Amino acid sequence: MQAWFESDVGRYVLSREQTWFDTVSADLFGFNAMQIGGCGNDYLRANRMPYRFCVADAGGQVACAPEVLPVASQSLDLLALPHVVEFSSHPHALLREVERVLRPEGRLLIAGFNPLSLWGARRLLSREGASWPWHGHFIQLARLKDWLALLGFEIAGCRMACYAPPLDRDAWLQRFALLENAGERWRAFGGGVYLLHAIKRVQGMRLIEPKWDKRWRMRPAWAPASRNAAQRGIHASDRM
Numbered sequence: 001m002q003a004w005f006e007s008d009v010g011r012y013v014l015s016r017e018q019t020w021f022d023t024v025s026a027d028l029f030g031f032n033a034m035q036i037g038g039c040g041n042d043y044l045r046a047n048r049m050p051y052r053f054c055v056a057d058a059g060g061q062v063a064c065a066p067e068v069l070p071v072a073s074q075s076l077d078l079l080a081l082p083h084v085v086e087f088s089s090h091p092h093a094l095l096r097e098v099e100r101v102l103r104p105e106g107r108l109l110i111a112g113f114n115p116l117s118l119w120g121a122r123r124l125l126s127r128e129g130a131s132w133p134w135h136g137h138f139i140q141l142a143r144l145k146d147w148l149a150l151l152g153f154e155i156a157g158c159r160m161a162c163y164a165p166p167l168d169r170d171a172w173l174q175r176f177a178l179l180e181n182a183g184e185r186w187r188a189f190g191g192g193v194y195l196l197h198a199i200k201r202v203q204g205m206r207l208i209e210p211k212w213d214k215r216w217r218m219r220p221a222w223a224p225a226s227r228n229a230a231q232r233g234i235h236a237s238d239r240m
Contacts, residue, residue, distance in 0.1 A: 001037075001038060001040075001083070001132050001133075002038075002040035002041075002059075003132075004131070004132050004133065005040070005041060007168055008168050008169055008170040008173065009166055009167060009168045009173065011170075012162065012164070012170075012173050013161075013162055013192070013193060014041060016161040016162055016193070017043070017082065017111050017161065017193065017195065018041070018043065020111075020159065020161065020195045021043040021044065021046070021080065021082075021109060021111075021195075022045065022046035023046075024109060024157070024197055025043075025044050025046055025047040025078065025080075025109065026046040026047065026048075028047060028049075028077070028078050028107050029048070029049070029077075030049050030077025030078060030103075030106075031049055031050060031051060031077055032049065032051050032052075032075060032076045032077055032078075033047055033049040033051070033052040033053075033076065033077060033078035033079070033080075034052070034053055034054070034055060034071070034076050034078070034079050034080070034101075035052075035053075035054040035055075035079075035080040035082070036054075036055055036056065036066050036069075036079070036080065036081050036084050037054075037055075037056050037060075037066065037081070037082060037083065037084040037087075038054075038056075038082040038083060038084075039054040039055075039056045039059050039060040039061070040059065041082070042054075043080045043082050043109075043111075044078070044080055047078065049077060049078060055069065066084055066088060066094050066097070067088065067089075067090050067093040067094050067097055068097065069097050069100075069101055071101045072101070073100050073101060074100075074101070074102065074103045074104070074106075075101060075103070076101050076102050076103060076106060077102075077103055077106050077107070078106065078107045078109070079098055079101070079102055079106065079107070079108050079109070080109045080110075081098070081108070081109065081110045081111070082110075082111045083111055083112060083113065083133065083136075084110075085110065085112055085139060085144065086112050086113060086133075086136045086137055086138050086139050087133075087136045087137075091139065091147075092147065095147055095148065095151060096151065099151045099152065099153070099200060102200045103200070104200060104201070104202040105199060105200060105201070105202075106199070106200045107156075107197065107198070107199055107200075108148075108153065108196075108197070108198040108199070108200065109195075109196070109197055110144070110195070110196040110198070111193060111194075111195055111196075112138070112139060112141075112144065112193065112194055112196070113133060113136065113138045113192060113193055114138065114140075114141060114160065114190075114191055114192055114193060114194050115138035115139070115140055116140060116141075116190070117190050117191060117192045118165045118166065118190075118192060119138075119162070119166050119192035119193070120138055120192075122134065122165075122166045123136070123138055141158070141194045141196070144196065145196075148198050151200075152200060152201050152202065152203075153198040153199065153200055153201065154198065154199045154201045155196065155197070155198055156197045156198060156199050157196075157197040158194065158195065158196050158197065159191075159194070159195050160190070160191025160193070160194055160195075161191050161192070161193045161194075161195060162191055162192035162193045163190060163191050163192065164192075166192060
């Protein structure tokens with residue numbers, strides 16, 4: 001992964017992803033932030049939480065499988081997944097683990113390759129055993145949103161990036177700069193990479209009302225008589 005990001009096309013992708021991560025994470029506050037995978041690049045560098053660390057199979061501050069995190073439940077305020085879901089052998093288990101370690105209202109930032117793009121077509125044309133990232137299982141954005149919704153996440157923002165074809169020559173990528181500039185307007189769903197911001201929502205408590213006796217509700221209440229009515233009652237008894 002890191003070797004690919006040092007190529008021309010990798011630097012092209014990383015620059016656009018890093019800009020988005022910097023913009024979104026800069027204003028997210030809390031205490032604990034974690035990045036899973038891609039530890040050669042600090043995607044949370046703009047975030048100001050006091051404790052930030054990266055975990056990965058190898059090369060991170062903590063070595064572990066992403067599907068089994070050595071982190072306490074509901075202990076993280078921010079979690080970044082840069083190209084992790086589409087390369088996981090068990091993406092559902094990974095997302096369930098993400099939901100477990102995030103606090104209520106915790107933020108999740110995901111970067112993934114879009115299969116419905118020129119990048120997805122390039123993957124389909126790749127031979128078996130191709131190098132990174134063409135051996136991954138690219139996940140459609142709509143499907144990923146459905147998975148997150150089932151886990152109680154709410155989508156706070158989403159955008160596409162990298163509209164140029166996946167050409168490993170900087171000169172050719174520069175020639176397609178016009179597509180990058182017009183991509184947000186004309187090809188909103190054709191970007192090679194999608195960037196997703198989600199929030200973990202937890203349903204609040206439901207007020208349980210006491211079950212009052214309906215017969216007590218229907219019982220007529222005694223209304224206090226006014227002073228004038230009471231005096232009229234006294235005068236009437238005197239006449240009798």
